[in-house]
Amino acid sequence: MLLKKINDQSAIIGVVGLGYVGLPIAVGFGKIGYSIIGMDLSSEKIEQLRVGHSYIPDVSTADINKLVQTNRFTASMDTKPLAEADIIFISVPTPFDAQKSPDLTFVRSAVENIATILRPRQLIILQSTTYPGTTKEVVLPILAQTGLTVGEDFHLAFSPERIDPGQVGSAGFDIYNTPKVVGGMTPKCTELAATILAKLTPLIHKVSSPAIAEMSKLLENTFRSVNIALVNELAVLCERMGLDVWEIIEAAKTKPYGYMPFYPGPGVGGHCIPVDPYYLSWKAREYDFHTKFIEIAAEVNSEMPYFTVEKITKILNEQGKPLRKSHILIIGVAFKRDIDDARNSPAQRVIELLVKAQAFVTYHDPYVKTFQVGHNVFLEKKHMIENIPLTVENIKSADCTVIITGHSNINYQRLANHSLILLDTVNVTKKLYVEGENIIRLGGSH
Ligand SMILES: NC(=O)c1ccc[n+]([C@@H]2O[C@H](COP(=O)([O-])OP(=O)(O)OC[C@H]3O[C@@H](n4cnc5c(N)ncnc54)[C@H](O)[C@@H]3O)[C@@H](O)[C@H]2O)c1
Known part of the structure; x- marks a missing residue:
């Protein structure tokens, strides 16, 4: 029937x-x-x-x-x-x-x-x-x-x-x-x-069975989490070694089999990649099993917003400025490019850490009209962050501009031309062939 x-x-x-x-x-x-x-x-x-x-x-x-x-x-x-x-x-x-x-x-x-x-x-x-x-x-x-x-x-x-x-x-x-x-x-x-x-x-x-189908989805997302963690770890190492992780990935990517490119960034966001591995780890514990590999990956990925804030602090320090009271302009607060979903986005934690350090934070995101952080263990109170238009004046007013999410409808050339310092955590400026002394990449050689 x-x-x-x-x-x-x-x-x-x-x-x-x-x-x-x-x-x-x-x-x-x-x-x-x-x-x-x-x-x-x-x-x-x-x-x-x-x-x-x-x-x-x-x-x-x-x-x-x-x-x-x-x-x-x-x-x-x-x-x-x-x-x-x-x-x-x-x-x-x-x-x-x-x-x-x-x-x-x-x-x-x-x-x-x-x-x-x-x-x-x-x-x-x-x-x-x-x-x-x-x-x-x-x-x-x-x-x-x-x-x-x-x-x-x-x-x-x-x-x-x-x-x-x-x-x-x-x-x-x-x-x-x-x-x-x-x-x-x-x-x-x-x-x-x-x-x-x-x-x-x-x-x-x-x-x-349903359990096989449930586990297959977790395998797909955990696979992403683990591979992103691997390149995130490599990005941190490359910085220390003065090597450009992005160039390394481009080189490895030329292998036509047995390699799949994943890219580093300021953290993983959304409601799948940062969440699903924990569902599996939690269930595994019922079977006296500790999913070490999965948890290490989650740990590496969740460290990336902290690494990003450390990098911002270092960049400002080189300019003789403390993070406190510096103006940080965040570009992109959605959890990935070209969407309006900001749940669990890396920008959330990055901004919370910056506000906690008493930096003055604004953002620009054409998809996410309003953005609020805090009301958790990182920031006691809720903070509404102001979404500002990317005028030359606004760009110039920031001590450091940080690209967290590389939306495709942002004028990166304008950002590159007018930012005092532009920290690109997702290599979107490279893709657009925008170069400049003031551009620093996460996982880059300087
Ligand atoms: N968004 C993705 O990219 C994606 C991809 C694959 C799988 N998933 C999974 O799919 C599920 C849904 O994700 P989503 O992104 O669509 O979430 P979502 O928040 O966009 O949508 C969920 C909707 O469910 C509604 N809702 C909550 N409780 C309800 C209830 N008791 N009765 C009726 N409606 C209720 C909410 O109001 C909301 O509109 C999650 O398990 C997620 O992990 C999401």
Whole structure:
């Protein structure tokens, strides 16, 4: 019955959590002909969707508007409409707490809500990145409390999301051609989940359990974390040895096999690379296993904002200036280039350390309109940092300008021409062939 509905496109798709992952999935299915019921706790997001507006740069307002106008996309803060959905994707946040232990509050509350409307023949697919065992040990018990049996009455699977916000389509990959991994609680769960996902992308890789699918996502992100840590460590060493790490990477990159370039920077940000390895380490401890390699990588990466601030201090010192009361202009506070998401961004910690040292900090980011730091162990009070336009006067007023995120729509030539000192932590000035005595690179030879 569900299989038939999936194949004739009469299946209704529910999406719980309409953020960077959920909204593209909802619109992705909408565009190929399915009707969507979205649910989110954010009244602002629901309001925007109701009037046909997108708040995610990778999703077009035109696409949402079309779906809303034709009544094929409804969104609300209410769980009840989801009773009509045949398939429900869950894409809610999976952050860590202050001690870096997994915080599954959002997953639990989303699943508890779904349990209130769960009915036979529904398929639930968890997409949030999490530790192996979550679907079976956390999600299933909540759904099973309804008295319904998995694999018989309802179906449950895990399928990780691989979206790369801000880069969608840039490397030729989007939601319709990125392979999806899927593992269900039973073979039938896997089969049904694979069938609906295959409507989106023909490249489906079925695995034997949700735990395998959960772990595969953690492997992908931990792989990035470990490799970024390796080049970060190399960058720190290169500085000491007076070698340019960027030139070294360019040279190594010419090997056509067995090497993949990763780049150093002021830290890793977002809600995946700095978070996911801790999910795995936490779960591993239950098995008396310490993921040393993964934790060393996380440690190296989390040291980078401190290293960046040390470098700023050193640069100012060479100019005969103390960090205290110096004006530091930060370029880019989003966690990566060309996106508006500033969660866990390296700029956060860098700015907190600078403010703590009583530097005067401003920033410029065309994507992130307002930015606040503090209210944690680093800075007791919240501080709003001023977003200033990149006028020549503003650039000249800074004792040191620091590029933390290399957005592509910033005039680096102007920055290079007018900055007293420009610290480039991501080598974006090199890419643009901007050279100058006043430019210093993290991991560079001077
Ligand atoms: N953003 C990415 O690049 C990316 C890529 C792959 C995987 N992921 C993973 O996907 C998951 C979601 O990430 P995201 O970036 O989309 O997060 P997000 O914060 O952009 O979106 C999550 C949404 O869920 C909503 N929400 C929270 N609790 C809810 C509940 N109980 N019911 C309904 N809605 C609820 C929030 O209001 C928010 O709109 C995370 O596990 C993340 O690690 C993210």
